Amino acid sequence: MDAIVRPATEADVPAILEIYNEAILHSTATFDIEPQTLDERLRWFSETKPPHCVIVAEDGGEMVGWGCLRGFRPKVAYRFTAENSVYVHKDQRGRGVGALLLAELIERAKEGGFHSLMAGVTEGNPVSEALHKRFGFVEAGRDREVGYKFERWLDVVWMQLMLPPGE
Numbered sequence: 001m002d003a004i005v006r007p008a009t010e011a012d013v014p015a016i017l018e019i020y021n022e023a024i025l026h027s028t029a030t031f032d033i034e035p036q037t038l039d040e041r042l043r044w045f046s047e048t049k050p051p052h053c054v055i056v057a058e059d060g061g062e063m064v065g066w067g068c069l070r071g072f073r074p075k076v077a078y079r080f081t082a083e084n085s086v087y088v089h090k091d092q093r094g095r096g097v098g099a100l101l102l103a104e105l106i107e108r109a110k111e112g113g114f115h116s117l118m119a120g121v122t123e124g125n126p127v128s129e130a131l132h133k134r135f136g137f138v139e140a141g142r143d144r145e146v147g148y149k150f151e152r153w154l155d156v157v158w159m160q161l162m163l164p165p166g167e
């Protein structure tokens, strides 16, 4: 696998949107239900400022996945906690792209001075659970039936990685 990971630019947003909208329509990984517009995704991109970030994985000139660090909660005392997301193009999964993106997000979270990373994994997503566990995330809690999508209630399993200072 020869994919590289780099910071996203505005020009990546249409491809990011395509991957995200596929996940909105066909999975419970995100609790959005309606596909987003390009304007909405551009706003999301412009609002993601350091120490938060959006990164992409590119393979042979094709964008094959993206990831981001965003604020966990808006209130100020949450500022040292970031929430990470990773989305890989449906035809590119299982090749190590998700691992590449998550490894980079962890590095950026350390550089950004975050104390921990949180990933909200919807129940029934063993691939995402395994991916996060592989990088040392542990289950930190479960919000029961907080989502309702595709005619069923969904739990969110919070997986957390503590980031010791200086590492």
Ligand SMILES: CC(C)(COP(=O)(O)OP(=O)(O)OC[C@H]1O[C@@H](n2cnc3c(N)ncnc32)[C@H](O)[C@@H]1OP(=O)(O)O)[C@@H](O)C(=O)NCCC(=O)NCCS
Pocket (backbone or CB within 6 Å): 023, 027, 029, 085, 086, 087, 088, 089, 092, 093, 094, 095, 096, 097, 098, 099, 100, 119, 120, 121, 122, 125, 126, 127, 128, 130, 131, 134
């Ligand atoms: C979850 C997702 C990001 C993983 O990315 P990926 O590129 O498919 O994953 P990778 O190939 O890097 O695999 C990483 C680890 O995940 C696990 N994994 C991958 N495919 C798996 C499968 N089919 N079954 C079980 N575990 C699997 C393995 O532990 C693997 O580590 P290993 O290679 O050491 O065995 C990707 O499947 C995806 O975009 N899914 C839809 C959106 C989503 O669920 N995002 C996460 C929201 S929390």
